[in-house]
Amino acid sequence: MKKLLSLVLALTLILSLSVTAFAASNAPSVLYIDVAGVTDSAKTIDGVWLWVYANSGTGITNEEMTHVSGTIYSYDISSVTDPLYNVASYVVLYTDNSKSSRCTTTNFESGKNLFTATDNDEGTWSVYSESSTPETPNGPSVTNGDHKVTGKYVSGAESSTIYSVDIGWGSMAFTYTAASKGTWQPDSHSYQGAKPAAWSWGNGANEIFVKNHSNDGITVTPSYTKDSGYENASMTFGNAPLTLTTADNGENGAAGEATKGTITVTPSGSVPEGTSGKIGQITLSIVGTNSSAGGGEATDYTIVSTLEDLTNALASGGNIKLANDITMTSTATITNTVTLNLNNCTLTVAVNGLLVEGGNLTLTNGVVDGKGGVWNQGGIVSIENCTLSEPTNAFYQFPSGTSALKNCTLNGKLVLDEGGTITLSGTITFGSGSGDASYKGISVTRGSTGSVICQFDPTGNIYQGTVTNNGDGTWTVTAAS
């Protein structure tokens, strides 16, 4: 009984895929047997077997049975003598390979090219033949039971990045009071009450307020240019570079809030006697997080494939893209502005690696391996989507400079030695360096005046330094006391 039920199921599947049937007056040349969909899922029969027999002609499996595995079987019957009238030619469906379990049979009947057979349980199945010269379809039919679905992706209209930044300046008026020896004391022949030189300013006069209304984060970097004659006066900046996150910070489409911060200016040194007026100028450089200057994609590149080409391109500056892996043999010193797209290749560096000496390097999309890693010596460095594989000091900033790393993996330490600022954003992964597994993470060396600003909580990834939660979605790593 189980056998019979299974067979009916299989036959139903065949029916569900009934196929092409052309009326043809000529003798068929090909016999098709559609068994697609026949399965043995019930495991109650030994599969389904076909036996196609013709008592004359060639090309037909006269004695061999075919184990059905779900497809359309075709047999060349063009050489069969008058197959449409040959009642001794037939197709048999079995449920095992013994030819003792015949379930249904159909002959190549006269005048028909669509054969229908009925088994003992009223299940039906069909075979059909196609003439080499089919006539117009007789009513029926092409069954085409499957069709692919094609999907095309179109980006939504780009939302432009709008930069809107308010800057409020304190008066930047500073008073230099020269040192005083104090009052001469005739009795002791000495001065008393001496005072050192000092700078002073009014309340808030030394502050620069920055408010970001943009739909992008910004980094504000101050610099000071001395006027001639006042070279002995310097300005140092606190909380700089200043990183402000985007104002696109509303939840679920709600309006966001502007982000803001303050840079403080502290004078040092001295000015000549009689000074009254302008002694220099402060400039704020503002770079968007997603702007090309902040690590975005340049469009025109010099493609390099050899060490010589790369060396020449680095010397010239500009936008450079690797065509393949390149191995360097000496330090690559960058003193100008370079955008280096590694193009998913590996740049193997040597000696002191990629050394930025006062230049501006944007490094993207690849691996920097080999000795030296990447160094920033007083330059501006932006690295995005890169793996820095130097196992000890993957990235090293000394003694000053501004660096920003976004979505990078560092297989050695990130070191801030002495001064400047390093900003980390996106996903920063610290892999293990060679040897000691703890030899990884962020290191702000003792005595360093700079800081590493993280747009994530770096706790747990500190090799050396102290973490402070700024409460605005940023954390600052400074030197441990």
Place this chain on the structure above:
Amino acid sequence: MKKTISLILALTLVLGMATTAFAADITPTGGDNHNVTANYVAGKDGGTIYGVDISWGDMVFTYTDASKGTWNAAEHKYENGTEAKWTCGDNQNIITVTNHSNAPIDVTPSYTAETAYSTAEVKFDKTTLNLGTADNGEGDNGAGKATKGTITVTVSGTLTKDDKTTATTGTTIGQITLTLKDASK
């Protein structure tokens, strides 16, 4: 020669009669009678013949991703944004099925997504399309008329942006299969 032919014809006629004739005794006052028997054999017809036409729309669907709109720096929010949407050309999402069979059929659509694009969902406006037999002519021999119906395909969900989906021709994200079944069984 003629005789021979006649004999053969006569024998054929005898053989062709279904009734049996035996010799019987005849009495002067009586008669004779004999039972007449008959067997009914159903006429042999051609059985059920299935013929189904399936016409597919292109089944090409375009996913246009959402747009935030324009940033208003004063209000700190985007304005005039648009939702993501799926579109297709006229009738590209229609499957038309015509039944020429002398039996009713049920057409059941199903969808199998490519693994990489399983976030796109395909739905049909009907679980099963029922089409009556084309053997619907008047009387026993009147020609019938094919029956016809449609299945409408809609796509929802999202589509991943990659090299294949952004190509001009798009990419195959899945396959629709129609399963046809004799509704009379």
